[in-house]
Amino acid sequence: MPKWFDPLGITDRAVDAAKTGLKLASWGEEQVATYVKNRLESIEAAPRPLPQPEPSQHDSLHTKLGRLLDRALDQSTAGSQQELYHRLLDQLVADEARIVGALSDGTSSPLVNVHSRSRNQVVLQNACLIGRTANVALPHMVPQYVDHLLSLGLVETGPEDPSRKADYEVLMAEPMVLKAIKSASRGPLIARTEKLSLRLSGLGKGLWAAAVQQDGP
Numbered sequence: 259m260p261k262w263f264d265p266l267g268i269t270d271r272a273v274d275a276a277k278t279g280l281k282l283a284s285w286g287e288e289q290v291a292t293y294v295k296n297r298l299e300s301i302e303a304a305p306r307p308l309p310q311p312e313p314s315q316h317d318s319l320h321t322k323l324g325r326l327l328d329r330a331l332d333q334s335t336a337g338s339q340q341e342l343y344h345r346l347l348d349q350l351v352a353d354e355a356r357i358v359g360a361l362s363d364g365t366s367s368p369l370v371n372v373h374s375r376s377r378n379q380v381v382l383q384n385a386c387l388i389g390r391t392a393n394v395a396l397p398h399m400v401p402q403y404v405d406h407l408l409s410l411g412l413v414e415t416g417p418e419d420p421s422r423k424a425d426y427e428v429l430m431a432e433p434m435v436l437k438a439i440k441s442a443s444r445g446p447l448i449a450r451t452e453k454l455s456l457r458l459s460g461l462g463k464g465l466w467a468a469a470v471q472q473d474g475p
Contacts, residue, residue: 339464340468343464349410356393357392357413358407358413358466360392367386367455367456368419368422369384369453370382371383371384371451371452371454372439372442373449374441375442375448375449376444381441382442384401384402384404384408385401385434386404412461413459414458415455416456417454417455430451
């Protein structure tokens with residue numbers, strides 16, 4: 259087949275340039291492929307931290323206890339205390355935190371239990387004026403809040419405070435207390451009221467002090 263007229267050899271040079279370009283491109287691809295392969299091999303060869311076992315609801319009691327004991331070996335007193343405080347705070351709702359804060363200055367709050375004389379049972383327990391002091395969002399839940407805080411050991415009850423006579427009168431006039439007294443009374447048998455006081459416990463004071471202090475830098 260006759261060649262096209264090309265006195266300057268442009269066609270041959272173009273073909274040579276194309277061949278050179280293909281070779282360079284092929285070489286570049288090989289270099290990139292080699293680099294990626296080496297990186298992957300180095301990553302695979304690098305030591306990896308052993309995965310820590312995640313807690314599972316299917317773990318046996320023995321396994322869970324073993325983990326706790328192992329952690330206790332490496333935990334300082336301060337670390338254990340912080341873990342306890344975190345666990346306690348995680349169990350509180352906002353209104354309960356308000357109650358702890360309202361008692362944090364060391365004051366006490368009037369508390370009353372209402373008992374039925376005829377059936378000898380508690381009709382109302384842990385009705386307390388602290389709901390007003392703390393300005394809780396759900397005042398009708400104060401007895402349940404106080405009961406929960408007592409179960410966590412953050413508050414404690416004590417004897418009636420004679421210096422808070424006026425406050426006890428306010429508490430006794432609360433609708434839930436009047437309703438409980440009426441419900442627990444049977445004819446001449448008037449409901450028995452037990453007047454106590456509510457204050458922050460040592461654990462509650464420690465939690466409050468640790469939680470309100472500013473975090474370090």
